[in-house]
Amino acid sequence: MKQHTDIHKGIFFGIAGITAFLVLAIIGFLIYAAAPVLKLSGIGFITGSVWDYDTHQYGVLIFLIDTVILTLLTLLIAVPISIFTAIYLAEWAPKWLENILRPIVELLVGIPSVVYGLFGLLILSNFFMNYLDPFIDSVLGFIPLFRNNHPNFHVGFLITATILAVMVIPTIVALSHDAMREVSCEYREASMALGATRWETLKNVIIPVAFPGIVTAVVFAMMRAMGETMAVVMLMGNSPVIPVTLFDPGYTMTAKILNDIMFYVSDPEARAALFGIAVVLFFMEILAVAGVRLICAWAQRRTQS
Amino acid sequence: MNFTGTNSVANQAISKQSLNKLYKFFLNPSTTSRKGETAMHATMKRMNHDMAVSPIVATLVLIVVAVIGAVAVGTIMGTFSSDVSKQANANQAGSAAQSQILIAGSTTVDPITQLAGKIYTAQNPGVKIVSQATGSGAGLQAVGQGIADIGAMSENPSSAQLQQFPNLKTYQIGSGAIVVITNKAKPANTTVAGDYNVSFADLQNAFSSGSTKLSNTSQTIANPHTLGNTLNANTVTVYRADGSGTADSFFTNYLGFTAKLTSNPDEANSLAVNGNPMMVQTVGSTNYALGFADYGDAIANINGANSIVILGVQGSQLDSTYHVLPATFDGALGAGTTKNWNYIRSTAKGLYQLNVEGNSGASQSTNWPAGLIRPLNYITNGAPNSQIQNYISFVQSNPMDTINGQKYGIFQETNNYGIADLA
Numbered sequence: 001m002k003q004h005t006d007i008h009k010g011i012f013f014g015i016a017g018i019t020a021f022l023v024l025a026i027i028g029f030l031i032y033a034a035a036p037v038l039k040l041s042g043i044g045f046i047t048g049s050v051w052d053y054d055t056h057q058y059g060v061l062i063f064l065i066d067t068v069i070l071t072l073l074t075l076l077i078a079v080p081i082s083i084f085t086a087i088y089l090a091e092w093a094p095k096w097l098e099n100i101l102r103p104i105v106e107l108l109v110g111i112p113s114v115v116y117g118l119f120g121l122l123i124l125s126n127f128f129m130n131y132l133d134p135f136i137d138s139v140l141g142f143i144p145l146f147r148n149n150h151p152n153f154h155v156g157f158l159i160t161a162t163i164l165a166v167m168v169i170p171t172i173v174a175l176s177h178d179a180m181r182e183v184s185c186e187y188r189e190a191s192m193a194l195g196a197t198r199w200e201t202l203k204n205v206i207i208p209v210a211f212p213g214i215v216t217a218v219v220f221a222m223m224r225a226m227g228e229t230m231a232v233v234m235l236m237g238n239s240p241v242i243p244v245t246l247f248d249p250g251y252t253m254t255a256k257i258l259n260d261i262m263f264y265v266s267d268p269e270a271r272a273a274l275f276g277i278a279v280v281l282f283f284m285e286i287l288a289v290a291g292v293r294l295i296c297a298w299a300q301r302r303t304q305s
Numbered sequence: 306m307n308f309t310g311t312n313s314v315a316n317q318a319i320s321k322q323s324l325n326k327l328y329k330f331f332l333n334p335s336t337t338s339r340k341g342e343t344a345m346h347a348t349m350k351r352m353n354h355d356m357a358v359s360p361i362v363a364t365l366v367l368i369v370v371a372v373i374g375a376v377a378v379g380t381i382m383g384t385f386s387s388d389v390s391k392q393a394n395a396n397q398a399g400s401a402a403q404s405q406i407l408i409a410g411s412t413t414v415d416p417i418t419q420l421a422g423k424i425y426t427a428q429n430p431g432v433k434i435v436s437q438a439t440g441s442g443a444g445l446q447a448v449g450q451g452i453a454d455i456g457a458m459s460e461n462p463s464s465a466q467l468q469q470f471p472n473l474k475t476y477q478i479g480s481g482a483i484v485v486i487t488n489k490a491k492p493a494n495t496t497v498a499g500d501y502n503v504s505f506a507d508l509q510n511a512f513s514s515g516s517t518k519l520s521n522t523s524q525t526i527a528n529p530h531t532l533g534n535t536l537n538a539n540t541v542t543v544y545r546a547d548g549s550g551t552a553d554s555f556f557t558n559y560l561g562f563t564a565k566l567t568s569n570p571d572e573a574n575s576l577a578v579n580g581n582p583m584m585v586q587t588v589g590s591t592n593y594a595l596g597f598a599d600y601g602d603a604i605a606n607i608n609g610a611n612s613i614v615i616l617g618v619q620g621s622q623l624d625s626t627y628h629v630l631p632a633t634f635d636g637a638l639g640a641g642t643t644k645n646w647n648y649i650r651s652t653a654k655g656l657y658q659l660n661v662e663g664n665s666g667a668s669q670s671t672n673w674p675a676g677l678i679r680p681l682n683y684i685t686n687g688a689p690n691s692q693i694q695n696y697i698s699f700v701q702s703n704p705m706d707t708i709n710g711q712k713y714g715i716f717q718e719t720n721n722y723g724i725a726d727l728a
Contacts, residue, residue, distance in 0.1 A: 062570070
């Protein structure tokens with residue numbers, strides 16, 4: 001018996017080891033591949049805004065800013081919708097409705113991003129260009145952020161963020177729904193017994209206890225939005241400008257890598273520069289996760305005290 | 306297979322139960338009923354999960370996954386390693402033991418390779434042609450590193466590329482044309498008199514950025530990203546983000562810039578896309594869009610979605626009469642081909658005689674701007690073996706394809722020009 005357990009332990013340990021090794025190997029490869037250009041450009045790689053293979057200038061600033069703005073816009077659209085959906089599913093929805101809604105939401109995770117991109121490009125973009133963008137412009141156009149400077153563009157930040165939001169909503173809903181459901185029923189009953197209404201219980205008991213789970217859900221969503229490539233290439237317009245309004249085109253870091261790598265793969269310096277973008281993106285994600293973990297720890301301490 | 310009535314009832318009960326389980330598993334995967342349950346719930350769930358997969362089943366699953374993985378890797382490697390299958394001799398020329406020529410590169414050359422491969426394999430059952438459309442740059446890398454047998458490029462290799470892989474041999478198989486296109490419903494050009502729709506200077510200015518230099522003067526453009534009187538004030542310039550051979554030819558050979566632009570950092574009213582088909586699609590769906598594309602892709606749109614028009618550019622004899630080209634070639638090799646096709650061919654022919662055949666006295670046709678014609682090449686690393694040489698010669702002969710009983714040269718079918726048309 002003992003021997004059998006050890007074999008299985010060995011197999012699982014081996015598989016887990018492969019996963020860990022792969023992660024380390026990819027990080028090592030990224031940094032190794034990008035080293036020549038990172039050495040050449042130094043800090044200018046992050047602060048520079050000119051990307052030119054012919055003059056050997058490599059600065060990712062515009063791509064970096066566009067990536068951050070797109071990610072924030074996506075979360076701004078996705079987080080409220082998904083958290084409210086999760087709250088409804090966990091607290092109010094009748095059992096049968098929960099049983100129908102939850103699998104439907106989870107199905108959305110399985111759709112490949114290229115399909116989302118095509119859906120956005122071929123169907124949603126016409127609706128945005130012809131109806132939604134002019135409507136927003138006419139109602140809120142007095143605020144510069146909502147002014148439609150590009151009435152002929154069917155691509156841009158707003159439509160990309162909308163499609164990305166649809167892509168990340170299932171992740172946030174599923175994970176935060178689980179987090180809320182895991183809140184012990186004793187907490188609920190105790191809160192109710194003290195005379196709290198359902199809303200008060202939700203606000204003061206369930207959300208604070210489920211907070212770490214919800215934050216994890218948002219982190220996953222953020223990583224997916226930051227790393228998404230295919231749909232972004234199709235919908236952002238690939239114009240390296242810093243946006244002034246919601247309807248401007250942009251150019252994210254992942255899109256730059258995908259657009260250029262096939263053509264410049266035979267040029268060692270250009271290839272290194274593109275791997276440099278991947279390194280910057282990777283460290284941005286690490287920073288973002290660390291930041292969110294800190295917020296989470298702070299919130300937990302506050303709940304406990 | 307019911308032996309008794311009782312068994313049948315029992316079977317039904319069991320199947321109902323299992324159906325119920327299945328239903329629960331798929332529609333409510335992670336929990337049982339929540340309402341009215343206590344803290345037991347979490348513990349029970351954990352226990353359920355512990356019981357869910359036995360170690361034996363897990364091991365079996367792992368083995369199955371490993372086997373599938375190994376087979377998948379083997380298959381993928383098999384596709385890439387043509388060396389092994391090359392050793393297959395003629396006696397083994399069944400479908401399972403075909404020898405294979407792997408061609409990787411230009412998306413423009415890909416349809417030609419696909420057609421040629423189909424006909425070549427029909428005539429030589431032992432040889433299979435595999436085409437991968439990865440872009441000119443990736444194709445050169447693949448052949449240089451020995452991954453592909455032939456690299457396909459829609460331009461000539463640059464001096465830097467020849468330095469990196471000094472043994473490269475270039476075989477021109479034909480020529481292709483680039484056309485300037487605009488949205489059909491809301492065109493970027495204004496109506497001007499003359500034999501063109503957009504002037505050359507306006508194109509240069511519209512597509513340039515502040516740092517764009519002209520190769521003949523080494524000076525920056527006088528009026529970067531401005532729109533002259535042949536272009537609408539709302540014009541949206543569309544670039545190729547992936548920096549293709551098409552873009553290379555358009556910017557450096559035609560517009561005379563020192564380098565191609567993959568987007569315009571100085572012009573917010575511009576977009577950039579990936580690939581010829583996406584360029585055509587974007588120009589077709591964006592009002593006042595102005596772009597450039599491979600002639601064949603433009604024709605495909607005009608024959609299908611019909612959302613773009615080809616613009617006559619200064620220096621060409623195309624005018625409004627010839628914007629919409631006919632559905633297909635109504636005859637083979639010249640008979641009944643369109644006027645535009647002849648214009649482009651006569652220029653391509655002059656270029657081929659000058660650059661490839663070395664005939665400095667070749668008549669240079671001015672029917673179509675020379676910068677909008679680019680060579681289509683097959684590249685090999687070192688001298689090719691006889692099998693690969695055979696195939697290249699076969700493609701250069703512009704083999705005939707039969708569609709609905711009619712014969713077409715494969716270059717005509719893809720709206721390109723074979724060596725037979727040019728030499």
